[in-house]
Amino acid sequence: MARDISEKIREHIKQLVRTAGLPDNEESIEILEEGWQEKLETFEREVEERNMELSEEFDAEDERGALLMTYSGSLISVGPLTSKGRSVEYHSIGIRKDVPETAEASETELADDVEVDSVVMFSNGPIKKSSPIYKIAVIVEEMDEEEQTELLAEVTQVLSEDFIEVNKTLIQD
Numbered sequence: 418m419a420r421d422i423s424e425k426i427r428e429h430i431k432q433l434v435r436t437a438g439l440p441d442n443e444e445s446i447e448i449l450e451e452g453w454q455e456k457l458e459t460f461e462r463e464v465e466e467r468n469m470e471l472s473e474e475f476d477a478e479d480e481r482g483a484l485l486m487t488y489s490g491s492l493i494s495v496g497p498l499t500s501k502g503r504s505v506e507y508h509s510i511g512i513r514k515d516v517p518e519t520a521e522a523s524e525t526e527l528a529d530d531v532e533v534d535s536v537v538m539f540s541n542g543p544i545k546k547s548s549p550i551y552k553i554a555v556i557v558e559e560m561d562e563e564e565q566t567e568l569l570a571e572v573t574q575v576l577s578e579d580f581i582e583v584n585k586t587l588i589q590d
Contacts (some may be wrong), residue, residue, distance in 0.1 A: 422450050425534070429488040429548065452587045456490045457552070459579045463572050464554040472553045477527035482565040483555045484572060485537060487548040490580065493537065494573045495527070497556075497565040502526045504566070507544045508577045520544050 422430070430449045439445040464471060464484070475483045478498070485493040496504035502524040509519065522542025531537045531550060538546040556565050 422454065425549075426450075426453065426488055426551070433489055448587050452583045453490050455583045456576075456580050457486070459583075460486050460492075460552060460554075460576060463576055464552075467568060467572055468558055469554040469572075470557045472555050473533050475527075475531040475553050475555060477530050479555070481556045482569045483531070483553055484569060484576075485531065485547070485550050485554075486552040488551050489548045491548065492573055492576055492580070493544075493547055494569045495531075496569060497562045499562055502540075505539060505542065505544055506573060507547070508573065508580075 427446070427450065430446055430453060433449055434441055434445045437445075437449070439448070461471075469484065472483075475485075475495070480498045482497040482503075483495045485495065487493065492506075492508040494504075494506040494508075503526060505522045505525050507520040520543040522539065522544060525542040525544075526540040528538035528540050531553060533551065533553060534549055536546045536549055556568060560568065
């Protein structure tokens with residue numbers, strides 16, 4: 418592995434072993450850690466390629482969009498702030514049995530600022546709160562709402578497909 422996984426992530430991964438229906442042993446933990454590491458590297462590469470910027474926090478009133486990666490390796494795309502609120506898309510890691518694979522809300526708001534190591538909460542919609550946030554990537558280029566939405570949709574799709582492949586490779590082997 419390129420980097421050691423923090424104890425916080427390791428503890429979260431131990432919980433994921435149970436919700437994923439995997440045997441509760443060190444091998445399962447190592448499999449999920451390897452997958453998590455691959456997902457993190459993919460996330461960071463895509464963020465860099467698309468000129469997004471990693472941040473420790475994201476203000477609820479920030480007009481830009483953002484992409485979040487949770488401790489469990491799920492993705493949350495937070496659309497730009499509009500007069501009707503934000504669009505939000507949640508994409509599960511695909512191996513958990515206790516959450517939907519995807520969920521969307523078109524007119525929601527961040528209940529509070531988003532910070533690394535904290536859960537993100539939404540005012541309404543099918544997504545009420547997430548696992549703790551590990552990475553926050555914000556759009557830094559000047560773009561209108563439509564361009565931001567397209568960028569977020571594109572990067573989320575690429576990452577979701579990559580994350581699914583990681584899961585298939587690790588879990589099905």
